[in-house]
Amino acid sequence: MxxxxxxxxxxxxxxxxxxxxxxxxxxxxxxxxxxxxxxxxxxxxxxxxxxxxxxxxxxxxxxxxxxxxxxxxxxxxxxxxxxxxxxxxxxxxxxxxxxxxxxxxxxxxxxxxxxxxxxxxxxxxxxxxxxxxxxxxxxxxxxxxxxxxxxxxxxxxxxxxxxxxxxxxxxxxxxxxxxxxxxxxxxxxxxxxxxxxxxxxxxxxxxxxxxxxxxxxxxxxxxxxxxxxxxxxxxxxxxxxxxxTWQTWASYRQLGPLWGELNKVAPGHARPGRVLGWSSAELSLTRRESDIHDGLLALHPYFDRRDHARAYAAATHAGCHPEQAQAVADAAMVTAAVRARLADPEGKIIDSAGTADSPAAEGPRDLMRISAVLREAPDVAAAPGPAAMPESEVH
Incomplete structure (x- = not known):
């Protein structure tokens, strides 16, 4: 040598x-x-x-x-x-x-x-x-x-x-x-x-x-x-x-359906996710999660526990696992809240939030499962029964 x-x-x-x-x-x-x-x-x-x-x-x-x-x-x-x-x-x-x-x-x-x-x-x-x-x-x-x-x-x-x-x-x-x-x-x-x-x-x-x-x-x-x-x-x-990095980008993509649903009514909160490069996977995921949380916070006055309860009962009756039924119910409540917000362009419900007998429910938590439901069954809010259940989750 x-x-x-x-x-x-x-x-x-x-x-x-x-x-x-x-x-x-x-x-x-x-x-x-x-x-x-x-x-x-x-x-x-x-x-x-x-x-x-x-x-x-x-x-x-x-x-x-x-x-x-x-x-x-x-x-x-x-x-x-x-x-x-x-x-x-x-x-x-x-x-x-x-x-x-x-x-x-x-x-x-x-x-x-x-x-x-x-x-x-x-x-x-x-x-x-x-x-x-x-x-x-x-x-x-x-x-x-x-x-x-x-x-x-x-x-x-x-x-x-x-x-x-x-x-x-x-x-x-x-x-x-x-x-x-x-x-x-x-x-x-x-x-x-x-x-x-x-x-x-x-x-x-x-x-x-x-x-x-x-x-x-x-x-x-x-x-x-x-x-x-x-x-x-x-x-x-x-x-x-x-x-x-791959898992972070996968999580970023999996949250896409939920982010897109919220972007219909809260574009100021759910900003388009900009890909900043290979090294920015964590930052991009953090931004998307933040956008989703901001969007859910903006929709909070429109969440109705009755929508959640009906969807949960239907999912359970269809044979879903309790965790999946919870995700289906959350997704149904989110999509119902989105429709309610679209029907209230002047924000009257927001202005009256906090009044007596408000039907607002606690916001959803398991974002990944909710997004998966929206991806596999985007019509879950319209038909929360067996037809709207993701086939892979019905037992």
Missing amino acids: QGPSYYIPAAAMAAALAFKVPSLVRAWRDPLLRAVCALLAMAGLVFFFAAPPTIAEVNRLTGITNFSAPLVYALLSGFSASCLVLIVNWRGGPPERTRRISRRWIAGYSVHMVLLVVLFLLGDAPVERLRDLDTYYATTPYIREMIVLYLAGVTVAGVTMNYLCWRWALQVHGWLRTGLLIIMLGYTFNTAYAAAKFAAVFARWAGHDWDGLSTDLAPILASLGAQVSAVGFCLPLVCQRLTD
Whole structure:
């Protein structure tokens, strides 16, 4: 793998982090958001500093041969810790327990990073190696231990992530479970990366040359693992957002018949719903619900409990479930009120509202069911008997 193979994913991680920074500033105390940003930052740094051109430049700027080795290994340890902290916070649970587990992982890998630097300082690596340091120095005292230690850290993180994701996946369903399984696949690649590196190092100890596993195969496995894991982390969040948006628009459309009925007499309240874009589903639904409530409030003087009672009795006699019968009765009362309002263009009933013996009834509540009745049986007010009942609701 050459420089672009490292710099492109590093740039992608940097862009994702930049997208998250405003949210992080607004909600700094959110542990899950901090964990996500830490993961993005560590992943981007690993890819950037592991690129051969960056390794050479860092060595030159510091004046220390192979200084990039402990730097990259320490970043890998930090990345491993950030993954574990993210999965712990993502799963949730008692806040104190979550914080305690997160701190343990952070403390453990912090010690791990310090040991990597100490071992490098104790060892001797005078020949610069940009791509094959692991195998070239596999038998060098202290450098050898540093290599084994960093690979052990990667392995522990990979195995632990798979274990945690598997336990969680058994308890959930849907997109979250799919995402967790994809994360497990990604960390299987990461574990395979460590296994390939270990195999090449052990081969050196035995006097064999399996350097290709470390130099050629392992970087590919690491890149695949990072990309697959990123998909696993993002998929549940993106799909859940799309699902929520779709359901919101579905609710918006389902309220259309009721909104249209009220718009006949209260155009000032039931304004035409303007689609504001993909991200405005919640706003559009809120506006439509507000329009409906305003329209019902304007019709309140025209609601007649007698219309409601007659329609409810007819729906019950037709075999409707009580909840559906209530919705049919509400729809009948609304449509009757609309007709009464149309027959009273001067608003005389409104002016006299609140007088004795007013027949006004309590307004309807289950807007979705009422709208469904109006969609399936728009003539419900005219004929509230069996002929007006939605066929799917008559038992």
